Amino acid sequence: MNTKNIIKKTLTLACIGFLASCASDRHQSSNLQAVSAYGTLNPFASEQIYFLLTDRFVDGDPLNNHTDQGGKYKTFNVPLYGPNGMQDNIGYMGGDFQGIIDHAQYIKDMGFTALWTTPIFDNPDEAFSGGQKTEFGSVGTDGGKTGYHGYWGVNFYKVDEHLESPGLSFADFTRTLREKYELKYVLDIVANHGSPSYSMPVSQASMGKIYDEQGKLVADHQNLHPSKLDPNNPLHKFFNNKPGLAQLSDINENNPEVLDYFVNSYFKWIDQGAYALRVDTIKEMPHHFWKKVADRVQERHPGMFMFGESYSYDANFIAEHTRPENGGYSVLDFPGRQAIVNVFEQDNSDYASILSYLHLKDRMYQNPYELVTFYDNHDMARMNASDEGFINANNWLFTSRGIPCIYYGSEANFSTGLKEHEGNRNYFGKERIEAAKNHAIHNNLTKIAHIRKNSIALQRGLQVNLEFKGNTASFYRIYQHEGVNQTALVVLNKSNAAQSVTLDNMLIPGKWRDAANDKYIHITAKQSRVKIDVPGNGVRVLLLDQVINNPDVIQEINASMAAL
Numbered sequence: 001m002n003t004k005n006i007i008k009k010t011l012t013l014a015c016i017g018f019l020a021s022c023a024s025d026r027h028q029s030s031n032l033q034a035v036s037a038y039g040t041l042n043p044f045a046s047e048q049i050y051f052l053l054t055d056r057f058v059d060g061d062p063l064n065n066h067t068d069q070g071g072k073y074k075t076f077n078v079p080l081y082g083p084n085g086m087q088d089n090i091g092y093m094g095g096d097f098q099g100i101i102d103h104a105q106y107i108k109d110m111g112f113t114a115l116w117t118t119p120i121f122d123n124p125d126e127a128f129s130g131g132q133k134t135e136f137g138s139v140g141t142d143g144g145k146t147g148y149h150g151y152w153g154v155n156f157y158k159v160d161e162h163l164e165s166p167g168l169s170f171a172d173f174t175r176t177l178r179e180k181y182e183l184k185y186v187l188d189i190v191a192n193h194g195s196p197s198y199s200m201p202v203s204q205a206s207m208g209k210i211y212d213e214q215g216k217l218v219a220d221h222q223n224l225h226p227s228k229l230d231p232n233n234p235l236h237k238f239f240n241n242k243p244g245l246a247q248l249s250d251i252n253e254n255n256p257e258v259l260d261y262f263v264n265s266y267f268k269w270i271d272q273g274a275y276a277l278r279v280d281t282i283k284e285m286p287h288h289f290w291k292k293v294a295d296r297v298q299e300r301h302p303g304m305f306m307f308g309e310s311y312s313y314d315a316n317f318i319a320e321h322t323r324p325e326n327g328g329y330s331v332l333d334f335p336g337r338q339a340i341v342n343v344f345e346q347d348n349s350d351y352a353s354i355l356s357y358l359h360l361k362d363r364m365y366q367n368p369y370e371l372v373t374f375y376d377n378h379d380m381a382r383m384n385a386s387d388e389g390f391i392n393a394n395n396w397l398f399t400s401r402g403i404p405c406i407y408y409g410s411e412a413n414f415s416t417g418l419k420e421h422e423g424n425r426n427y428f429g430k431e432r433i434e435a436a437k438n439h440a441i442h443n444n445l446t447k448i449a450h451i452r453k454n455s456i457a458l459q460r461g462l463q464v465n466l467e468f469k470g471n472t473a474s475f476y477r478i479y480q481h482e483g484v485n486q487t488a489l490v491v492l493n494k495s496n497a498a499q500s501v502t503l504d505n506m507l508i509p510g511k512w513r514d515a516a517n518d519k520y521i522h523i524t525a526k527q528s529r530v531k532i533d534v535p536g537n538g539v540r541v542l543l544l545d546q547v548i549n550n551p552d553v554i555q556e557i558n559a560s561m562a563a564l
Helices: 003-032 098-103 104-109 170-181 256-271 289-302 313-323 336-342 351-357 389-395 429-436 440-454 456-460 550-564
Strands: 049-052 077-081 087-089 114-117 155-159 182-191 194-198 209-211 217-220 248-252 272-277 303-309 405-407 462-469 472-481 482-493 500-501 512-515 520-523 530-534 538-544
Touching: 077 472, 098 104, 098 170, 098 472, 104 170, 114 272, 155 209, 155 256, 170 182, 170 209, 170 272, 182 256, 194 209, 217 538, 256 272, 256 289, 289 303, 289 313, 313 336, 336 351, 336 389, 351 389, 351 462, 351 472, 389 440, 405 440, 440 456, 440 520, 440 538, 462 500, 462 550, 472 500, 482 500, 520 530, 530 538
Parallel strands: 049 114, 049 405, 114 182, 182 272, 272 303
Antiparallel strands: 077 087, 194 248, 209 217, 462 472, 472 482, 482 538, 500 530, 512 520, 512 538
8 A cells, every 4th residue: 555545544544533532522522411410409599698686786766666665574675794794685775677778788798698587576565574584694594584586476467566667667678678689588487486474473464465467366375384274265275285485385286277377477478578488496396287387388489498497406307397298398407507616616626527417418308408507596605716717617608508697796706605695696786887897707708608699509509529638628519400500619728827729539621710819720631630729717719610521520410419
């Protein structure tokens, strides 16, 4: 064969090989496009929640403070004094809807998209004279306390008089939040209990009663111990005849009238702008009650997001609420809270220990990506961490699986480490808000919250862990669905010194964009490792907007999707 024919044959074989390669690439690309990857498709998973006690945020309208309310059992400004000038308060302090609206831009600017407040329902007009006296630092005591927190409902169809202002009803409030500040409102609902209802030296007019929408009395505990309630008395049928939490009336979950009363009240507030529901003390009532509630709500408002407070660090227990047969609620991730605090309160902790609560592939929860994640709230001691501890906790919270929720003041290390009756719920106010805008925690929170707000992978993507060791952690969040493709590579460093983190496992070639500064990092198919520099107490989030092309990652995606 002459040279010309050899060259011609060689070129022909090369072309055939190239075409075969192209066909193979097209076939592989087609296969890759078919790989669907997401943690959840629930729209609410994209939200970022700011939680506050309305009465303790900002007093926007002093005219609704009712400073003379309660007479002998005054309701406004009931201080508790502790050592070294410490102070708590168990009376009203003036926070209202107007105070929230006046500072809604502050909440929005941090990157939050949803606002959860304590309940809006009418509470007693007196302090509670029964129970065990509440003192500074006491636990589980209600004596002398008022309903400033909103959890002692007496009329679940009426807004408490301390909250609204002329021209700012609840409906006005939610509409302004939504239309002007793009904040969705989360309604805190309570069905397990009403107000303090017995043990008072003398009956109090506003305690132990429940009224309907027309203001008609439908239930009255009459200052009787639950065991003394008369099943034949129509005013006692809303209550159980056994004690529940503290001296609060314990609602009868088996009474159909109770179910109607509460569900219809939720409908009223949903119609006035409530976007999602947070369920107080969900574990205190049986699953069958909450299943009926969920069915009724979802029938009228399909897709309504509901998450419950089941105060337990046992994942097996709280996971029960997430099952469809029990109503399919999301829950606040209390086991997650425990793991997060254990890591970020201690400088010498190991990032590996935080993995314990994720349950990404063991089917512990109906969907772990829909849990609401947090590290402190109004019912427990605030996280006792340094500024750097809060910064690192937020970097984790806004990049790992779940829907992040921040308790008011945590953006400025407010009342650090304090529990209820020590200052956990102290008044925040305008001056602290202004100071918070220059706080290191606030500024770093704002950065990472906006990165999550603009990344569908961080909001809803699968979490594929790479390495968790010592002070650093790395993982992917992967979202591939209906033509939308984004992978976030997250690298965290909770030490004070900058770290160069080497990744040599499941590298994905491509042009990665740094979410913080829009600079690019190229990872090629030939690289077996890559180093990512992360500042002290910092995070790097790199984004890749293309289909995954690493077989090992695809295998991990398939395993993760099979577990959902």
